[in-house]
């Protein structure tokens with residue numbers, strides 16, 4: 001028999017992902033009692049009646065222990081810089097506060113695959129975050145974790161043309177033959193997964209990495225969806241080889257002194273690691289996907305493209 005984790009503290013309830021997690025928890029007020037923990041300097045606005053606890057910007061351990069105390073679960077959805085600096089201390093604070101379940105700030109792809117970590121440095125950083133969490137769970141009885149692997153954030157990727165398809169110029173960069181499939185998930189589905197883990201599946205998800213996916217898609221699928229959504233079938237296609245693209249992006253990332261260029265190279269590695277065959281980026285084909293267990297619906301790609309075009 002599962003016992004729901006009802007009192008939830010959410011750190012990073014603003015930003016890209018946080019509002020969808022907050023929305024999913026707040027839409028079930030008979031189950032969840034949510035407190036958002038936000039920095040004093042934050043300009044973030046939350047829906048009326050949201051319980052917000054302000055803490056110092058560098059999340060001091062003593063403040064965080066008292067902020068977490070009395071909560072069943074802590075969900076971390078942190079900005080990358082904060083993750084890098086504060087994640088381990090936040091894990092420790094949740095343990096000291098007597099929290100039962102932590103959802104760490106991972107929200108990534110196949111960080112469990114060594115070759116993926118070798119290609120995409122952020123996957124290696126996330127793996128380190130999760131290794132610390134795993135180690136602490138072995139040491140600390142009564143404390144547990146569930147991490148959520150999402151693949152790419154599909155809303156963000158569509159809105160920023162991250163996939164390399166640009167609806168304003170009708171130009172697409174197609175890597176390989178365009179058929180390699182990868183998983184991508186909407187923010188709303190991630191919120192639903194978090195709520196389902198805490199409400200209905202705490203036992204099945206204890207000390208596990210769960211995988212969710214709204215779409216298992218290829219660049220060709222995306223191109224077809226864009227053509228249909230824009231009504232323009234005549235797109236200019238540029239092509240590239242995935243392995244050559246990875247080597248070039250690694251070289252730029254390692255050698256460039258231009259911060260923006262380095263960030264673009266890192267972003268491209270994040271896309272190409274999903275397009276390289278054999279690294280499990282398509283969660284469904286890899287047999288790891290947990291949508292059914294969590295009751296998280298699949299998405300409609302064309303509708304998602306239409307939504308992004310309206311933004």
Ligand SMILES: NC(=O)c1ccc[n+]([C@@H]2O[C@H](COP(=O)([O-])OP(=O)(O)OC[C@H]3O[C@@H](n4cnc5c(N)ncnc54)[C@H](OP(=O)(O)O)[C@@H]3O)[C@@H](O)[C@H]2O)c1
Pocket residue numbers: 011012013014015016017018037038039042043044077078079080081082083105106107108109150151152153156
């Ligand atoms: N799989 C993917 O495609 C993908 C894409 C993007 C992000 N992610 C992951 O998703 C998680 C959340 O990312 P996100 O893009 O939603 O994060 P974000 O918008 O950059 O930041 C999330 C929250 O972190 C808090 N924060 C703490 N220190 C901060 C600082 N120094 N600067 C700015 N904000 C700070 C803020 O909350 P307050 O203002 O309320 O304090 C902020 O709203 C991360 O683990 C990230 O790596 C995954």
